[in-house]
Amino acid sequence: MQIHDNPALKAEARNLNFYYGEAKALKGINMPIYDKKVTALIGPSGCGKSTYLRSFNRMHDLYPGNRYEGEIRFFPDNTNLLSPEVDPIEVRMRVGMVFQKPNPFPKSIYENVAYGLRVRGENNKRVLDDKVEHALKGGALWDEVKDRLNELASNLSGGQQQRLCIARALATDPELLLFDEPTSALDPIATAAIEELVHELKKRVTILIVTHNMQQAARVSDYTAYMFLGEMIEFGKTDEIFLKPKDKRTEDYITGRMG
Amino acid sequence: MQPLTTEQIRAVIARGKLKDTIFKALGLFCLSIGLLVIVALIVDMFIKGSERFTLDFFMNFASRRATQAGILSAWVGSLLVMLVTALAAVPLGVAAGLYLEEYAKRNWLTHIIEVNISNLAAVPSIVYGLLALGIFVYQFGFGQSILSAGLTLALLILPIIIVATREAIRAIPAMIREGSMAVGATRWQTCRYHIIPYAMPGILTGVIIGLARAIGETAPIITIGALTFIAFLPPVPFTGEPPAGLFEWVMSPFTVMPIQIFNWTSRPDPAFEVNAAAAGFVLMVMVLSMNAVAIYLRYKMRKNIKW
Amino acid sequence: MNSQAMSANNPSDLPVVSDRLAKNAMRNVSERLIEALLLGAAAVSVLTTVGIVYVLVSESIHFFQQVSIVDFLTDTQWTPLFDDAHFGIMVLVSGTVVSSLVALSVAIPMGTIIAIYLSEFANSKVREIAKPILELLGGIPTIVFGYFALLVVTPVLQVILPELPGFSLLSAGLVMGIMIVPYIASLSEDAMRAVPMSLREGAYAMGSTRLYTALHVVVPAAFSxxxxxxxxxxSRAVGETMILAVAAGMQPNLTWNPMEPAATITSYIVQVALGDLPHGSIGYLTIFAAGLTLLLITLVFNILGQWLRAKFRENY
Known part of the structure; x- marks a missing residue:
């Protein structure tokens, strides 16, 4: 595939295989992730897109019996994120993640956003105040919550909770932000707000987003990858994937003949 | 404020991981204290009591001389009290569990019963003793008998059996119930031929755990006034002149293992410590083996579920 | 109701329900009878509660006809069987409070640490070994624990604390704490394992270590x-009887010092029951007043527990 105006690489999967115990869930994936761009992963459920996403912050290390093969190179320092010598915690400090269902911690709004900073040992009130405000603004939530920062996060609406989770991830200035179907539990209005936010965020951070909603992929992403049965079928600029897919299987999925 | 350097981040992670390791050690340490207590108890009682592990110890009545004192009336009493407890608590507990899972409608009565059962589990056992003293011993005139003791312990372990029954029933998938109802069985027939048999292993586990708890209970039995010095055995159950004689044994005075241990522990003469240790060891073996059977049953059950 | 609706829609005079489908009266009666029997069994638990309250309250009324409730609550002596009888329940309450505090200061930290360890750190192998151990520990009869406190723990403690008497609230309380550990560990572990994985994943995704996740996310989420x-x-500590009756001595002693021997509410009841008090005498009545006090204390904590649960209900 030919990418003309090649932006800088942020990460690159090289011949990535992944196993849940004996079951092979990812099969030889090669794919670039471009810096300060939004890349969408689409495909029918069970195609491995979430599994692939969760490899970028080594979430699979939390559970026994999971195994990676191959590499995910991370730039500019060209580290292999999957190398056994690399500490998964260090990876997670550089790669943020937003989950399918909003999962605010049982703490105040303020403490939710400050969480990652405290994990890094930051306890200076002034620094925290500043960063929390900045992150909440980045998550487009500041105006709604600035007067009730000490309320429990669980009092917020679903859409607000999801934006809080985005702010929480932003507070620590991640280099790559992973979104795992971030709007699947939200109503259309909250979904639109998140999509707009993703659009805004790519100025600051590289984004990889899993979605089962093709319109969403078309709306928010610069690049799209179509996955099927653990394989990367096609990767390219979003317009090209949607307007003139090269692979028959991609075309079938996009035109709604399967999936 | 600039972002942390890689070195700083690694230092933070290293500190966090050190705390993880320390905590892991602490957790294992606390667990091993628990294990240590069990082992220390068993070993201590076994060594101290070893000179009493003779047939005589099991076949002798209590005595003022430590070397001649035995636990005959105590273990026989414990077995007979357990018999009454099981006969009362098992049918009541299973029936109550069955009612709450299969029959009860969501109304205030059910709610009261459920709140009651969970509250009863937190009532100190000695309060059951006072209940029994007031009701069974004096009101009903059962006196300080095997019957009073057995019923008291039955009430005490009823919540355990009810909860175990309910959990066992809840684990049965709805399709079994629907399958039975679909061929025209009544609710009771469904319970009788499907629910109870399938829930049996779970119920049995609860019954064993309940009885293991009951056999070690001391306070409520002391409270109803069990004697501590008994030099005779109750009549053998179900052997007397029918009809009244069959149940003569339940009205007999008695003592039980824990009371015998308490009695020996509170004597100033250290020679009785040996008896207390030996009897304590026997009681521990009884209780722990009952618990072990229950744990094993549960383990087997978890492996065998096939639906 | 259903059959009426059907007959309204039915123009002909055919019977709505054929004989074969009609309800079988006999079967219906026996089903009802069985249901009533089962309900009766379930009601036994309610009867038990009613019985407990009835016995304790009615006997206590007799007691308070002879002893003023003010004396009961304020007197600093407890000598119900002496000629110069005093009925200051605070004497027994102090023993109960001190021994319970000693027990809780062992049981709460240890139980919580074990729960966090088992729920957040241990792999399934360790858990499979540890859980039965805890269960066995929780199954040991309290009389055996009493023996252990008096004849094993006290002598060991006396090596460290030479002035410790043969009977003390301290050694009884410590052993009581060990006895309670399994309850806290297993209930707390259940509560923490009920915290959804998505919360933990959120914390790990931020780069938290296991302990940080456990203390800052899982524990607050499982707080109730x-x-x-x-x-x-x-409740267990306050109601525990035999360990105290064996190892804490049974003389009434208004004290806040765990190094002293003292009677508790429960061990007093045992002491009286061991003797031969005539039914209805003032000595006999005291154990019901003591029992009522005990029940009220546990009731207060139960209500507090339910209030906490309602106030901090988890909404993950």
Missing amino acids: GLAASYILAI
Whole structure:
């Protein structure tokens, strides 16, 4: 595939295989992730897109019996994120993640956003105040919550909770932000707000987003990858994937003949 | 404020991981204290009591001389009290569990019963003793008998059996119930031929755990006034002149293992410590083996579920 | 109701329900009878509660006809069987409070640490070994623990604390704490394992270590469950009898010092029951007043527990 105006690489999967115990869930994936761009992963459920996403912050290390093969190179320092010598915690400090269902911690709004900073040992009130405000603004939530920062996060609406989770991830200035179907539990209005936010965020951070909603992929992403049965079928600029897919299987999925 | 350097981040992670390791050690340490207590108890009682592990110890009545004192009336009493407890608590507990899972409608009565059962589990056992003293011993005139003791312990372990029954029933998938109802069985027939048999292993586990708890209970039995010095055995159950004689044994005075241990522990003469240790060891073996059977049953059950 | 609706829609005079489908009266009656029997069994638990309250309250009324409730609550002596009888329940309450505090200061930290370890750190192998151990520990009869406190723990403690008497609230309380550990550990672990994985994943995704996740996310999320386990532990400690009766001595002693021997509410009841008090005498009545006090204390903690649960209900 030919990418003309090649932006800088942020990460690159090289011949990535992944196993849940004996079951092979990812099969030889090669794919670039471009810096300060939004890349969408689409495909029918069970195609491995979430599994692939969760490899970028080594979430699979939390559970026994999971195994990676191959590499995910991370730039500019060209580290292999999957190398056994690399500490998964260090990876997670550089790669943020937003989950399918909003999962605010049982703490105040303020403490939710400050969480990652405290994990890094930051306890200076002034620094925290500043960063929390900045992150909440980045998550487009500041105006709604600035007067009730000490309320429990669980009092917020679903859409607000999801934006809080985005702010929480932003507070620590991640280099790559992973979104795992971030709007699947939200109503259309909250979904639109998140999509707009993703659009805004790519100025600051590289984004990889899993979605089962093709319109969403078309709306928010610069690049799209179509996955099927653990394989990367096609990767390219979003317009090209949607307007003139090269692979028959991609075309079938996009035109709604399967999936 | 600039972002942390890689070195700083690694230092933070290293500190966090050190705390993880320390905590892991602490957790294992606390667990091993628990294990240590069990082992220390068993070993201590076994060594101290070893000179009493003779047939005589099991076949002798209590005595003022430590070397001649035995636990005959105590273990026989414990077995007979357990018999009454099981006969009362098992049918009541299973029936109550069955009612709450299969029959009860969501109304205030059910709610009261459920709140009651969970509250009863937190009532100190000695309060059951006072209940029994007031009701069974004096009101009903059962006196300080095997019957009073057995019923008291039955009430005490009823919540355990009810909860175990309910959990066992809840684990049965709805399709079994629907399958039975679909061929025209009544609710009771469904319970009788499907629910109870399938829930049996779970119920049995609860019954064993309940009885293991009951056999070690001391306070409520002391409270109803069990004697501590008994030099005779109750009549053998179900052997007397029918009809009244069959149940003569339940009205007999008695003592039980824990009371015998308490009695020996509170004597100033250290020679009785040996008896207390030996009897304590026997009681521990009884209780722990009952618990072990229950744990094993549960383990087997978890492996065998096939639906 | 259903059959009426059907007959309204039915123009002909055919019977609505054929004989074969009609309800079988006999079967219906026996089903009802069985249901009533089962309900009766379930009602036994309610009867038990009613019985407990009835016995304790009615006998206590007789007691308070002879002893003023002010004396009962304020007197600093407890000598119900002496000629110069005093009925200051605070004497017994102090023993109960001190021994319970000693027990809880062992049981709450140890139980919580074990729960966090088992729920957040241990792999399934360790858990499979540890859980039965805890269960066995929880199954040991309290009389055996009493023996252990008096004849094993006290002599060991006396090596460290030479002035410790043969009977003390301290050694009874310590062993009581060990006895309570399994309750806290298993209930707290259940509460923490009920915290959804998505919360933990959120914390790990931020780069938290296991302990940080456990203390800052899982424990706060499971707070009401932890609180409930602590409340149950308090009830156990307050109601525990035999360990105290064996190892704490049974003389009434108004003290806040765990190094002293003292009677508790429960061990007093045992002491009286061991003797031969005539039914209805003032000595006999005291144990019901003591029992009522005990029940009220556990009731207060139960209500507190339910209030905590309602106030901090988890909404993950």
